[in-house]
Amino acid sequence: MPIQTGQALPNSTLYEFIEEETPGCAIGPNGFPVSDLVRGKKLVIFGLPGAYTPTCSAKHVPGFVAHAQALRAKGVDEVWCVSVNDAFVMGSWGRELGTRGKVRMFGDGNAEFSKAIDLTLDLTGRGMGVRSNRYAMIVQDGVVSYLAVEAPGQFEVSSAEAVLAKL
Numbered sequence: 092m093p094i095q096t097g098q099a100l101p102n103s104t105l106y107e108f109i110e111e112e113t114p115g116c117a118i119g120p121n122g123f124p125v126s127d128l129v130r131g132k133k134l135v136i137f138g139l140p141g142a143y144t145p146t147c148s149a150k151h152v153p154g155f156v157a158h159a160q161a162l163r164a165k166g167v168d169e170v171w172c173v174s175v176n177d178a179f180v181m182g183s184w185g186r187e188l189g190t191r192g193k194v195r196m197f198g199d200g201n202a203e204f205s206k207a208i209d210l211t212l213d214l215t216g217r218g219m220g221v222r223s224n225r226y227a228m229i230v231q232d233g234v235v236s237y238l239a240v241e242a243p244g245q246f247e248v249s250s251a252e253a254v255l256a257k258l
């Protein structure tokens with residue numbers, strides 16, 4: 092059963108491509124334990140089937156980029172995009188979509204996080220393997236306070252606008 096409202100996110104590792112070296116983060120892919128990333132923060136996390144796919148590139152990520160300031164005004168510390176792609180792909184895609192400083196682009200290349208929250212989608216019949224469902228959640232200090240999972244082929248409840256309405 093997928094993660095539910097009131098449950099804590101399970102610990103796993105997400106990967107982010109870092110473009111500028113900082114203390115503790117080298118240039119390139121860096122792995123981060125989810126438990127460390129969520130501590131003391133209010134987050135919006137949205138998952139999607141894949142980088143560079145039509146709805147994800149044209150609507151899902153751009154909506155969160157466009158509404159990043161409004162989300163912050165509602166008390167959101169960070170917005171994350173999670174996809175079953177590697178950190179190199181997520182970094183490149185993020186550069187193309189202008190996510191820097193607005194949406195953190197996390198690779199879940201082995202679907203570890205997506206499987207742990209039981210929000211995977213089997214697209215092997217379309218040559219894409221196991222992917223993430225399209226969803227959005229609000230997380231406070233590691234606990235899910237809101238979760239919306241899209242029906243197959245839909246894009247309604249996980250948009251930035253839908254999440255803003257729930258904050």
